[in-house]
Amino acid sequence: MNILKGKVKYTAGKVFEGQYGPSINAAITLDNGTDIRVYGKPDDTKLMALKKDDAVTVIHDGKSYKVAFDMVTANEILEKVQTPTEGANVQQAANVPHKNNGKLTHDEITEKATLMTSVYADIFHQLQASGLEPAQAQPAAATIFIQIGKYF
8 A cells, every 4th residue: 555646637527437337537647757547436526626736645555546535644744743633732742752761651651642543543534534445444544654653
C-alpha cells in the first residue's frame, strides 16, 4: 500500500460502460510524473467534484488507485498537532518532553498511547466514511498511521 501525491490532470466526466458496470474516471499526474486513472461509480459525487489542478492524495493498494478524500495528509499532521482541536492536552501529549535520563513517566506514556489510539481511530473512521469496507480500511489505516508516525 502506497500513499502518493498528485494533481488532477483531467476531471471525471463521461460515463463509460466498464467490466463492473457504468464507471467514471479522473486522470491524475503523480508528483513523480506518472499519469494514473482513478475509477468510480457515476454517482461518486466526490470524484466528480475534483477540479483540474486540484492537489490530491492517492492510495495505491497494489491493484487500483483511490483518492483519499477527507483525510488529513502528511503535510497537515504537524499543523494538527500544533493546533489543539480536541482539548488542551493534544499538543502536550504530542510534544511530551523527555526526562534527562530519556525515560517517560507512566502518565506520559498513557497520555501518548491515548493520543496515538485516537489518531488511528480517526484515520480508520475517515477511510470507512470514504466508502472502504472495514476489511479494506484496516490495512489502509495501519499504513497511513505508520507513514505519519514520524510526526509524533
